[in-house]
Amino acid sequence: MSSSDGPGPELSRNLVYLLKHAHLRMAELAANAVKPYGIDGRELGILLALTGREPASQQQAARRLGIDRTTMVAMLDALEGKGLVSRHPHAEDRRRNVVELTEAGRATLRLAIDANDKAEREFLEPLTPKTAEHLRNSLQKLVLPSDD
Template structure:
């Protein structure tokens, strides 16, 4: 039965999770992918666009478009790399830090709601097992 195939189960679990996280992030004006970029950029040292793309495993063109969008929302700022003017360093703005904090809390709550059908130990175990797989 195809409903028991792992690909089917993972895909549909992700779709259900998105039904929780999408609305949770709406008040913050970002989606899950944008929040992931903010999360990667939240480091003590600014990252280049390329470094952020590598960490997220997305191509450079997609990252440039995402940074353009986040910059338009005043969540990140870019500046030339001090040693290589061909590179842009990207940093969170204060508004970006607030969005990451508040949006992250909203996603945490949405994930708890998504996992509410599971016993707490099962939910923790699911996270552990998925982490092992990736």
């Protein structure tokens, strides 16, 4: 690759450019890692949002992920078609649909988490463990709401 093929000094320091390309690279590694389990990165995100908590409504899951309601319904339809989630009316509020992982969904999630973790390690490999943890912590501060 010649020097004219790279992003150049202006772009190589531009945060939007760097974040975009870091995201694209990590998303590609993650997608390839979870593909053997019949899901993609967005579906992994939904499965993660649904696990470890009491059964969530479709709307709660959509809010956690920042996904609009229509997109969430379509994605849950796909996951339900794959047998990974089930939906049923809430016991106290029949207007709400509760979404839960099925046994197959929990098994798929376990395998996909391991594969995704391996992809993350590959992505972060150029960094020292301390620097990688600092990056993760810094991104959490920028992206996640503060508890203050």
